[in-house]
Amino acid sequence: MKLKDGFLLRTVAGQTVVLPTGDELDLNMMITLNDTGKFLWERLNEDTTEDALVQALLGEYDVDEATARIAVSNFVKKLSENGFLA
Amino acid sequence: MENQTYIQWKKSMVRAAKKMKTPIVGHYELTACCNLDCKMCFIHNADSNALRARELSTETWKRIFDEAYDSGLFFAALSGGECLMRSDFEELYLHLWKKRVRVGVLTNGTLISDGHVEFFRKYPPDFVRVSLYGCSEEGYLQVTGHKGFEKAVSAIRKLRDAKIRVSVVVTPSSYMKDEYIGIRRYCIENGFPCQSNNFLLLKNRECPEKDDHFLSIDDIVELSKAQYELSNGPAIPVEITPEPHGNSKVSPKGLTCNAGAGAAVVSWDGRMYPCVMLPIGDVSLLEMSYAEAWEKTKEAVGEMLLGMECVGCPYDDVCPKCPAMRLTGLYTGHCKPEVCELSRRLVAAGVKKLPDPGQAVPEAESCD
Ligand SMILES: C[S@@+](CC[C@H](N)C(=O)[O-])C[C@H]1O[C@@H](n2cnc3c(N)ncnc32)[C@H](O)[C@@H]1O
Ligand code: SF4
Ligand code: SF4
Ligand code: SF4
Numbered sequence: 318m319k320l321k322d323g324f325l326l327r328t329v330a331g332q333t334v335v336l337p338t339g340d341e342l343d344l345n346m347m348i349t350l351n352d353t354g355k356f357l358w359e360r361l362n363e364d365t366t367e368d369a370l371v372q373a374l375l376g377e378y379d380v381d382e383a384t385a386r387i388a389v390s391n392f393v394k395k396l397s398e399n400g401f402l403a
Numbered sequence: 404m405e406n407q408t409y410i411q412w413k414k415s416m417v418r419a420a421k422k423m424k425t426p427i428v429g430h431y432e433l434t435a436c437c438n439l440d441c442k443m444c445f446i447h448n449a450d451s452n453a454l455r456a457r458e459l460s461t462e463t464w465k466r467i468f469d470e471a472y473d474s475g476l477f478f479a480a481l482s483g484g485e486c487l488m489r490s491d492f493e494e495l496y497l498h499l500w501k502k503r504v505r506v507g508v509l510t511n512g513t514l515i516s517d518g519h520v521e522f523f524r525k526y527p528p529d530f531v532r533v534s535l536y537g538c539s540e541e542g543y544l545q546v547t548g549h550k551g552f553e554k555a556v557s558a559i560r561k562l563r564d565a566k567i568r569v570s571v572v573v574t575p576s577s578y579m580k581d582e583y584i585g586i587r588r589y590c591i592e593n594g595f596p597c598q599s600n601n602f603l604l605l606k607n608r609e610c611p612e613k614d615d616h617f618l619s620i621d622d623i624v625e626l627s628k629a630q631y632e633l634s635n636g637p638a639i640p641v642e643i644t645p646e647p648h649g650n651s652k653v654s655p656k657g658l659t660c661n662a663g664a665g666a667a668v669v670s671w672d673g674r675m676y677p678c679v680m681l682p683i684g685d686v687s688l689l690e691m692s693y694a695e696a697w698e699k700t701k702e703a704v705g706e707m708l709l710g711m712e713c714v715g716c717p718y719d720d721v722c723p724k725c726p727a728m729r730l731t732g733l734y735t736g737h738c739k740p741e742v743c744e745l746s747r748r749l750v751a752a753g754v755k756k757l758p759d760p761g762q763a764v765p766e767a768e769s770c771d
């Protein structure tokens with residue numbers, strides 16, 4: 318599992334926004350990531366798995382495994398629904 | 404990662420920036436020149452050649468945009484004068500657009516060609532806001548000294564057909580009095596989203612003594628009532644209205660709106676202000692960086708005294724929230740008696756309604 322090419326992140330005023338790098342700009346795709354979203358997004362630049370993402374979250378944030386698993390699963394689902402995954 | 408409309412998303416970004424005092428919004432007056440000659444304009448004056456000599460070069464604007472980007476710019480608005488008069492308009496627009504800054508355009512619409520429509524289709528703007536100055540060519544001649552109605556409305560239609568976010572703004576002045584309601588009606592009939600600039604206009608920056616464009620309080624009340632009735636039916640007058648008064652002994656400092664908190668203006672000759680409505684701070688980007696100018700602009704805004712008369716005033720909710728409109732001498736801490744009279748008369752005419760006692764007063768909405 319990996320992100321499609323063609324997106325970059327920009328953080329302004331504490332808000333991290335996903336921006337397309339190409340000339341196509343879809344305003345319905347203006348998306349802001351929170352801290353964990355940004356953390357997971359950056360890991361998804363490389364090929365990875367849901368399990369690896371859960372482990373990464375557990376290593377970085379003070380959360381229990383069940384919560385981390387739900388967070389990862391929701392995030393990945395949203396990415397996939399919005400067409401961000403390769 | 405919530406799904407929300409673009410407007411909601413933009414508002415949430417601007418709110419976050421305001422909290423952190425990041426200049427996320429930038430309003431750039433690319434030129435003071437214009438193909439029209441509006442009698443009320445606060446920036447353009449007829450001698451374009453003299454002004455053009457003081458305009459910033461393409462390279463200087465690009466330097467300002469790059470520094471603004473590093474300071475947090477995300478939403479730019481290109482204005483003037485008429486920004487489409489600049490031969491490097493598309494180059495400057497693209498410089499921002501390629502950095503993924505959302506770019507809005509404020510224009511009189513009369514110079515928008517099919518080429519521009521194609522360009523905007525390819526590189527969609529955040530918005531195009533077209534000012535209409537009449538609902539007939541005669542009306543245009545009165546306000547702007549030129550014909551332009553057909554050109555402007557045809558441009559609006561073409562932009563709309565190309566699915567570009569376009570809206571209309573109207574600036575009522577003594578020269579437009581007869582056609583103001585006509586324009587509002589025309590927009591309703593043609594399905595153009597339309598808003599009005601405030602009735603209390605700005606002074607011309609170069610000749611502040613010029614005041615023939617201002618509307619009298621009587622005119623403003625009459626036009627506001629006609630505008631209200633256009634969408635709501637007859638306004639019902641109110642017999643007894645309270646005295647405008649505040650209950651504070653000390654003037655609060657600093658603004659509550661976005662000016663100098665999340666937004667900055669750069670004038671055509673390179674000065675930074677917190678808002679076009681508030682020419683204070685007045686620091687030159689030819690002498691310092693965007694970040695340094697922003698620090699000074701924030702400081703100037705933080706030191707502004709707001710009218711203590713407004714704190715707890717029964718009209719606070721219906722009175723124009725824009726601090727620039729409430730203040731006369733910018734540092735005196737007094738609101739304008741004319742603004743008080745206007746607020747009271749709009750309530751008396753049934754055009755604005757006072758909130759129920761005890762109801763919370765909303766914070767000033769940020770202008771974009
Ligand atoms: C200065 S113009 C520049 C953009 C473009 N030329 C246009 O007319 O839309 C920006 C806006 O300021 C409005 N405006 C002009 N003179 C004004 C004044 N004295 N006070 C307040 N707004 C004014 C214009 O009607 C326009 O909507
Ligand atoms: S079109 Fe805009 S810039 Fe030109 S004179 Fe009118 S208000 Fe001023
Ligand atoms: S300017 Fe408005 S809020 Fe302030 S005292 Fe006058 S009516 Fe009240
Ligand atoms: S409320 Fe007035 S001063 Fe504040 S940003 Fe809006 S126009 Fe400018």
